[in-house]
Amino acid sequence: MAETARRMSALEGRAYEGSGIALTPTAPASRLSLRAPEASLSALSKALGLTLPRKPKTTAADGGRAALWLGPDEWLIIDEKGADLAALCAKVSALHSAVDISHRNTAVLVAGARAEDVLGAGCPQDLSPARFPVGAASRTVFGKAEIVLWRTGEEAFRIECWRSFSDYVFSLLEKAAREA
Amino acid sequence: MLLIHCPYCEEERPELEFRHAGEAHIARPENIAEISDEAFQRYFFIRANPKGVTFERWRHIHGCGRFFNAARDTVSDRFLMTYKAGEPKPDLGEAGGNQ
Ligand SMILES: [Zn+2]
Numbered sequence: 001m002a003e004t005a006r007r008m009s010a011l012e013g014r015a016y017e018g019s020g021i022a023l024t025p026t027a028p029a030s031r032l033s034l035r036a037p038e039a040s041l042s043a044l045s046k047a048l049g050l051t052l053p054r055k056p057k058t059t060a061a062d063g064g065r066a067a068l069w070l071g072p073d074e075w076l077i078i079d080e081k082g083a084d085l086a087a088l089c090a091k092v093s094a095l096h097s098a099v100d101i102s103h104r105n106t107a108v109l110v111a112g113a114r115a116e117d118v119l120g121a122g123c124p125q126d127l128s129p130a131r132f133p134v135g136a137a138s139r140t141v142f143g144k145a146e147i148v149l150w151r152t153g154e155e156a157f158r159i160e161c162w163r164s165f166s167d168y169v170f171s172l173l174e175k176a177a178r179e180a
Numbered sequence: 181m182l183l184i185h186c187p188y189c190e191e192e193r194p195e196l197e198f199r200h201a202g203e204a205h206i207a208r209p210e211n212i213a214e215i216s217d218e219a220f221q222r223y224f225f226i227r228a229n230p231k232g233v234t235f236e237r238w239r240h241i242h243g244c245g246r247f248f249n250a251a252r253d254t255v256s257d258r259f260l261m262t263y264k265a266g267e268p269k270p271d272l273g274e275a276g277g278n279q
Pocket of ligand 1: 186187188189190240243244245246
């Protein structure tokens with residue numbers, strides 16, 4: 001009985017590909033919930049190597065790291081290479097709150113010509129490129145679950161959701177994707 | 181679906197992202213430990229509930245998370261305007277004329 005427990009992601013083995021749509025759980029990433037007043041933003045931007053966006057519904061992304069505007073003093077920072085984001089912020093003396101939420105969230109990539117339609121099955125926002133262009137991100141809802149939606153390409157979105165909601169979110173996405 | 185303008189997100193967003201948060205512009209008494217039970221009751225429980233224009237707090241809970249204020253007509257359910265928390269109660273003039 002010398003077995004070692006193997007860590008499994010919440011959406012292990014789940015993926016769907018259909019005509020004009022692909023649903024793919026993302027690899028693990030590190031994530032930070034960052035709250036800070038205006039006066040701290042330049043110091044935090046420098047520490048994170050990204051200019052924290054000031055405008056609603058916008059993002060800054062560079063080299064696998066991204067900062068998503070969630071509110072006037074709130075950002076979601078994602079690093080796909082797994083950097084210790086909290087440690088980077090810990091070096092900043094300016095007032096801020098940085099909470100590591102790497103394992104609270106998980107994410108699904110929604111890609112393909114039908115991505116907008118599939119997301120439209122559960123998200124009430126206008127996702128047309130005019131209102132939700134590439135690089136836009138927003139906290140919103142998908143069905144009964146709260147998500148953060150980020151448009152990473154013309155036909156590509158990343159859905160961040162709490163891991164405990166991920167089964168529900170993926171199931172609803174898949175149901176919508178199967179409806180041709 | 182009703183669209184509500186969030187003054188922090190600076191755009192209209194679907195009502196599913198919002199939550200109602202009671203009447204706006206109710207000032208908490210500074211000397212709350214000293215006021216009478218009747219005065220506390222008026223502050224804490226009694227609300228205007230008008231037929232017509234009402235001023236309410238709303239929260240963009242599944243968006244930016246912020247509380248803000250809104251003037252809404254309780255007859256038509258139309259949002260006349262929204263504005264940031266802390267800003268003074270607006271004078272709606274004609275639009276609020278049926279109050
Ligand atoms: Zn908002």
